[in-house]
Amino acid sequence: MMDLKTLAEHLDQMPVNPYLTYSQMIVCTLDVRSDLGAGSLYFSRKHPLACWISTLICIFSSTILTNFLLNEPIISSLGNTQQVLTATLIWYTIFYSPFDIIYKLCNFLPIKVALNCMNEINTCKTIYQGIIHASKVFPDSYVIMVFIGIVRGNGPGFTRMFERLIRGNWSMNVLEFMHPSYSTKMSALASITFIVNRYSEWFMISQSFVFFCVVCACLYLRLSAILLDISDPFCPFENLTCLLLFGGIWDALAKALSSGDQSTRHTGNLRSKALRADILYRNGQQVYVAKCAPVITPQMATMN
Structure with missing residues (x-):
């Protein structure tokens, strides 16, 4: 029987396989359709180009923002033709499948839980990869590493205002700096944990075990949000912190x-x-x- 240490090492060393990437694309496309609301089908039929571009921006938002912040070519985010075609196929099936069967299937609770669990594992891996990449460009700036980790973990949250602008709906109430979402807070916490474990001398725990703990925490909170309808588990701690430290x-x-x-x-x-x-x-x-x-x-x- 596989012990906890071996499981943590396997999870840490597991590459970002296509299935994790596909789950991330599906979840992002579902978020775009959810953001469109009740008129999503009408909008997708009347403005297919705007719908497609905003979906691609949502799917590749983490890479786009990372390249922009680290002074790398932004357009290289769309350089992988296979990924762009896969994202386009997922967008098309979710918006234009007969009788809307693919969208209903993706929202079926067991499949929805599986997709979100795979997406959380992929998110943790992309956060850690973003921190490693930022440490090579700015080896002495922990703040930049944390910010890159946040962007890698919740890129769609920071590009949502621009996505809505492409779809003809300008709104400032989705600005992530003013109203940070659960994904942003969790990405920040995961980034700080990874950085402390990587660069601190008193945090003597293996990187595999820390990664395993972060993944378990993300899975637990995401499942709580889906099954128990807990939108933001950080609110009680935020209220207490604001009461004690921010006046x-x-x-x-x-x-x-x-x-x-x-x-x-x-x-x-x-x-x-x-x-x-x-x-x-x-x-x-x-x-x-x-x-x-x-x-x-x-x-x-x-x-x-």
Whole structure:
């Protein structure tokens, strides 16, 4: 029976085979169709060129952004004709299959789970390869390595605004820097873990085991998102971090003190109005109506 160490070594040494690449292409194409919403079929039939180009950008976004940031030819991302033809075939079958059968088959839960699991393994491998590639160009910049790892892990998230622009829909609410998605956060965490394991002297754990742990964490969180509908498991930690480190606790304290001052002032105003009403009555002057006190007249005083 294969032990955990052997399994981790096999997973780490496993090359990025075509099946992992195909799963990534299918998942990206499904994301494009999901982003189009209910009118995806109508758009694909009326604007097939825009639909095809935006899908290719989504599929090859990680390589395109990596080449752009590392000052390498951007167009080389589309240099592999076989991959471009495969991506085109996947795009065509998902958008134009008879009775939409391929799209329905890909969204069938067991197949959807299998595709996403394969895509997570492929994502972890591309993140690690991106860090290795960035370390050769910028060997002393850990920040650049982390950023390249993030881009390699969630390239479609950073190009989504441009994809929508190609499809004639400009929207700023998908800007990844303002609203980072789960994939961006997980890619950042995986990149930092790989870099610490690779360059730190006190992190004495084998690279294969670290890669295995990162893959398991990605699979667990992705399955939780699919099966349990957990969109972002990082939200509770983000809220706590913002409360403790980014001024949240001081804002809450200032708001509490401000509410206390307003309550004290309101109570003081009520007491002042009641006192003024009492003084006006004792002096026998005209009727005084306070918002928080009953109407007091000289006739009522005579009756008492």
